[in-house]
Amino acid sequence: MQESLVSAGVSGPGPDLVVAADSTARTLLAAASRALRGADCADLDHHPVLTRFWGAPEAVRRPAVVRAGARAALPAGYAGEVDAELVARWVVDHYPPRRYPGLVVGSAHGAAVHLAVALGVPWLPAGFEMSVGWPEGAVEDAAGALAHGAGVAGRLVAANPDIAVRQVHDPARRGVLAGTVVDLIVRWRRLPRAYRDFLRTRVVPGAPVLLLRDARTWPVLDPGRGHSFQVGGPGSGLDPGDFDPASDALDAVLRGAGGDRRRWDPPGRDSPVGYAEQGVEPEFEADAREVCGTSGSPLHRVLFPRPEALSAAVADIYRSWLRSAGKTGDRCVVECGRLIDPWQVVRAGLVPYWCESSTVRAVTGAEWWLAGSAPFSSVDVLPEPPGLASPVVAGLPQWLAVASFGRRRRAVDRLAARGYPVTGVPTRRATEVLRGQPRDLPAPPPLGVLAALSGLRVGGTPHGLLVC
Incomplete structure (x- = not known):
């Protein structure tokens, strides 16, 4: 370029x-x-x-x-x-x-x-x-x-x-x-x-x-x-x-x-x-x-009043989208900040929930969504270390609590956790972790816009999300 x-x-x-x-x-x-x-x-x-x-x-x-x-x-x-x-x-x-x-x-x-x-x-x-x-x-x-x-x-x-x-x-x-x-x-x-x-x-x-x-x-x-x-x-x-x-x-x-x-x-x-x-x-x-x-x-x-509202609505949309294609929609990955890989998410048939940052507030949003959702068989967590220690940064115990919603698999990435919160990992770390997930191919056919809008209304309205 x-x-x-x-x-x-x-x-x-x-x-x-x-x-x-x-x-x-x-x-x-x-x-x-x-x-x-x-x-x-x-x-x-x-x-x-x-x-x-x-x-x-x-x-x-x-x-x-x-x-x-x-x-x-x-x-x-x-x-x-x-x-x-x-x-x-x-x-x-x-x-x-x-x-x-x-x-x-x-x-x-x-x-x-x-x-x-x-x-x-x-x-x-x-x-x-x-x-x-x-x-x-x-x-x-x-x-x-x-x-x-x-x-x-x-x-x-x-x-x-x-x-x-x-x-x-x-x-x-x-x-x-x-x-x-x-x-x-x-x-x-x-x-x-x-x-x-x-x-x-x-x-x-x-x-x-x-x-x-x-x-x-x-x-x-x-x-x-x-x-x-x-x-x-x-x-x-x-x-x-x-x-x-x-x-x-x-x-x-x-x-x-x-x-x-x-x-x-x-x-x-x-x-x-x-x-x-x-x-x-x-x-x-x-x-x-x-x-x-x-x-x-x-x-x-x-319009979303909080990032958690959009994250929850899109995660619910993914679960419905996967299940409509005959997949379980039963495995979840909680991403954070730059630790994201949408292609590997689709390849593995995962339900993605994205945290804006590693703050207590953002991670609490993930906990509330998981607590109100039908149980997942596995929950993988990718905490992005912010590079600084602060009273507003979620500690590893809170990230472990997020992972604990998995019925059979509960995993917090060890590399991201090592030295957390001051250490750092590149985006490719999300790819390395998600590549280890079993493949669930072929990918579903593309989601329709009407289905997406319906999902945003149904899943987002209770959180204050507005679709117009």
């Missing part, structure tokens, strides 16, 4: 450098595109920066992680040269050049990818994540992060008027990296040209489009000019009040990241509530509806 961009005369940083290597959405895109090519994720060997050097003493590990994060980040000076349309082209070029019977687009979510693979259609994200260098940063300096991010975002938006930039300063998820990079979620405000071309030339005319939106909310400071800012986020496992300077949870988070609560004075603590960072821009949805109307493709919206 980079060679083709150079040969085409494109200047500036290419998408491989712009899109954060550690972002979950990037891994989900890689996994979805491989599954539609009939391939697994055995070649995805990236280790997130925060999980590196885990065997070293903390006094050595922390500065090493900071240096590695700075090297992996995009230099702030390149912000004005980023081309968001080029990123969109890079996204669609992940998929084999053929016609597809539909499309799934929207917020980054592992269950959205599993749903797309069952339908036999691509998944396209409504935005992408960037990590930009912040050489003079500090974990507790949220105001400094905002000032630095505003300058970067200003150059980004000036070069790309059809984007909005949401900055997230979250020591609970990013640990020490929150003091060396600023995290920017770039969301398209209109359907990028590459997506429009994809709908016109690579989706069957009149085929349905599913738009999945994360509807979680969070206090958002929005000074305008296309740049907004939030301290923490729903995926951190904390509540907005936990980012108050008097919070004991915040104190533990900052100390673990080398920060000092006495200097914590984040801007915008009393900001109004808005859609959190994984949401979809309203203009993007309106534009998608207009484009689909022009092409005759029905657009179906799916």
Whole structure:
């Protein structure tokens, strides 16, 4: 891809450098595109920066992680040269050049990818994540992060008027990296040209489009000019009040990241509530509806109030889909974050439940779903180590409790568990584990959109999921 961009005369940083290597959405895109090519994720060997050097003493590990994060980040000076349309082209070029019977687009979510693979259609994200260098940063300096991010975002938006930039300063998820990079979620405000071309030339005319939106909310400071800012986020496992300077949870988070609560004075603590960072821009949805109307493709919206709601609904859909094809649908895999392989899930005839992260809140959602489901004969668990110890991170006993719902087989991946929560494993570890599952071929015929929508309504409505 980079060679083709150079040969085409494109200047500036290419998408491989712009899109954060550690972002979950990037891994989900890689996994979805491989599954539609009939391939697994055995070649995805990236280790997130925060999980590196885990065997070293903390006094050595922390500065090493900071240096590695700075090297992996995009230099702030390149912000004005980023081309968001080029990123969109890079996204669609992940998929084999053929016609597809539909499309799934929207917020980054592992269950959205599993749903797309069952339908036999691509998944396209409504935005992408960037990590930009912040050489003079500090974990507790949220105001400094905002000032630095505003300058970067200003150059980004000036070069790309059809984007909005949401900055997230979250020591609970990013640990020490929150003091060396600023995290920017770039969301398209209109359907990028590459997506429009994809709908016109690579989706069957009149085929349905599913738009999945994360509807979680969070206090958002929005000074305008296309740049907004939030301290923490729903995926951190904390509540907005936990980012108050008097919070004991915040104190533990900052100390673990080398920060000092006495200097914590984040801007915008009393900001109004808005859609959190994984949401979809309203203009993007309106534009998608207009484009689909022009092409005759029905657009179906799916709004989920929590990631657990979509994970539960899609897992139930998979179970029904497998059983309608004469399979047992009796074996479950609980994936987490980047530890996902949709092709191996289909090959083995597994029911997938995806946890957004390793927080207590996310893992508790998996426990509740399993407790309310008909029993599974086996439950395999793939806990993604977050690379930091925190009071909001689920401990191994909770992951073992998830696995205990299996009647005959109860397995937590030993490699991921070794050194958890500070160790790290690449995405290919999910592939290695799932390759050991018995095959259940042939795969079921592709899931129909009407069956998927019915399943989302039946399984998701009790959890607050809205299909319209």
